[in-house]
Amino acid sequence: MNWQLVNIYGAMALIGILITAYVWGKINSKDGRHDSRLTIIYFCGLFGALVGAKLAFLIAEGWFYRNDWLALISGRSVTGGLLGGYIAVEIAKRYLKYTRTTGDVFAIIAPIGLALGRIGCLFAGCCKGIICEQNWWTLIDGEGLARWPAVPIEFLFNLAFLAWALPATRFNWQTGNRFHIYLMAYGLFRFSHEFLRADSKIIGPLSGYHFLALLLLTFGTIRYLQRRKTQSHDLVQDNSLKTAMNI
Numbered sequence: 217m218n219w220q221l222v223n224i225y226g227a228m229a230l231i232g233i234l235i236t237a238y239v240w241g242k243i244n245s246k247d248g249r250h251d252s253r254l255t256i257i258y259f260c261g262l263f264g265a266l267v268g269a270k271l272a273f274l275i276a277e278g279w280f281y282r283n284d285w286l287a288l289i290s291g292r293s294v295t296g297g298l299l300g301g302y303i304a305v306e307i308a309k310r311y312l313k314y315t316r317t318t319g320d321v322f323a324i325i326a327p328i329g330l331a332l333g334r335i336g337c338l339f340a341g342c343c344k345g346i347i348c349e350q351n352w353w354t355l356i357d358g359e360g361l362a363r364w365p366a367v368p369i370e371f372l373f374n375l376a377f378l379a380w381a382l383p384a385t386r387f388n389w390q391t392g393n394r395f396h397i398y399l400m401a402y403g404l405f406r407f408s409h410e411f412l413r414a415d416s417k418i419i420g421p422l423s424g425y426h427f428l429a430l431l432l433l434t435f436g437t438i439r440y441l442q443r444r445k446t447q448s449h450d451l452v453q454d455n456s457l458k459t460a461m462n463i
Contacts, residue, residue: 228336233262235332236325243321253312260308261301261322268300269293276424280416291342294330294370295406295428298399299435301326319395323381326398327374334371343367344414364412373405393443399436403429 240258244251269292276293305318337343341357345364348354354362377398384394407429415423 225336225340225342228332228339232329232332236329239325239328240321243324251314253314254318256312257305257308257314257318261305264304264307265297265301266292268303269297271300272296272428276428277416293425293428294333295403295425295432298326298402298432299428302395302399302435317392319393320385320391323394323398324378324385326395327378327381331371331374331378334367334374338367338371343370345369346412346414363414366409366413369409369412373402373409377401392447393440396436396440396443399432400440403431403433403436407433 237258240254244254272293272295273291275296278291281291301322305322309315309318334343343366344357345355345366347361348364350356350362353365355365355368357363381394381398384390390397407426410423410426410429411421413423413425415425417423
């Protein structure tokens with residue numbers, strides 16, 4: 217990896233931030249939520265994602281790159297970014313006393329940002345797939361080796377989720393839970409796909425990202441069930457109130 221490729225990766229990351237910030241503001245304005253706290257929440261989520269992405273990389277495979285300072289500086293993990301961003305948003309909302317759900321908008325902008333980030337990965341040559349027999353769908357790395365197209369597959373995953381999230385927003389599917397579904401979907405996808413990525417292994421065929429993916433899947437599932445329970449409770453209370461008013 218050289219500085220020119222790192223700059224391309226950085227440029228795609230910046231474009232992703234600008235586009236997601238615009239979409240975040242556009243959707244929230246359309247919903248009538250003209251609240252300055254939402255801008256703070258977005259940037260807190262962004263900061264948390266950056267911190268979480270770096271920490272997850274260092275925990276998962278930083279040891280293997282201890283002599284490659286460029287990789288240590290540029291290396292990040294999507295799984296850690298999603299967890300860090302989620303936690304930072306929840307802390308910001310509690311501090312700002314913002315009680316409305318924000319995850320449904322994040323379920324749209326997160327796939328957009330990560331898809332753009334994967335384009336940067338493709339140019340930078342990072343996040344490689346395992347070496348395999350050359351075929352029409354393989355990628356050729358800088359050493360002339362045929363590899364599983366790990367980055368394009370993750371790019372397509374995010375586009376596929378976005379293709380669900382947009383109509384889900386329009387038709388009010390899984391309201392308040394769409395980002396939790398994204399966490400579960402990406403956690404499951406990443407755990408399975410990790411076997412085809414050339415990441416450093418720590419236990420047999422398992423890399424550190426396998427465990428981070430399981431953590432993401434577990435966390436998303438717990439939060440999904442908690443939100444469903446809360447929504448069911450609110451629905452019961454609302455129906456009880458309507459019944460009482462009709463008496």
